[in-house]
């Protein structure tokens with residue numbers, strides 16, 4: 094009798110692999126568009142904008158690179174004051190509705206210069222340069238401003254001053270707590286509680302580590318609320 098050939102074919106039903114993929118649009122493309130210091134330089138059109146603001150060195154550019162999964166998109170530096178202009182990035186997010194249908198969203202991600210860095214303020218005591226205030230107050234397409242707070246320093250007076258100014262201006266805010274990989278769990282808990290108390294917003298603060306990409310899904314979902322809401 095002829096022997097059956099041994100095969101390596103797996104027996105039984107094919108395994109089902111599951112990966113936790115959050116529902117909703119995902120960023121699929123990111124590209125630098127333009128750097129501006131005045132209104133007539135802003136890109137034209139009605140594309141919605143999500144901006145990132147925070148103290149110099151708080152980790153804005155790193156967070157943008159982490160969120161877009163694109164190292165080198167925004168320039169990162171150990172020296173504070175690296176970002177000096179309002180930088181617009183073209184972002185494309187895509188959502189698969191079904192096997193054949195997809196939806197795409199184009200939006201601008203806006204990296205703002207950091208505040209609280211003496212060299213950029215050249216001795217003037219303003220919170221930030223007037224062109225940053227002009228942008229925040231006058232861009233009709235700014236749908237969400239993410240205010241970044243360093244997780245290690247929740248009680249910096251300048252951050253509180255910035256927060257109060259933004260609340261007064263009626264800007265829709267999301268607090269993002271950066272560099273949380275530098276905190277142990279006890280510090281994380283206590284600093285997050287302080288931040289919640291000091292910076293009350295409609296949605297809770299999002300703890301983030303650009304090093305480990307912690308918080309990326311949550312922040313993406315928050316931005317998706319703007320994109321999908323805008324489309325509806």
Ligand SMILES: Nc1nc2c(ncn2[C@@H]2O[C@H](COP(=O)(O)OP(=O)(O)OP(=O)(O)O)[C@@H](O)[C@H]2O)c(=O)[nH]1
Nearest residue numbers: 149150151152153154155169170174175176207303
């Ligand atoms: N451990 C750790 N370091 C970080 C994280 N995010 C940023 N950094 C570091 O913090 C420094 C400043 O980061 P940037 O992203 O350039 O900060 P920025 O807010 O854009 O700074 P300016 O443009 O100068 O205002 C760099 O040395 C980064 O490597 C993080 O999540 N974890």
Ligand SMILES: [Mg+2]
Nearest residue numbers: 153154175176
């Ligand atoms: Mg920067």
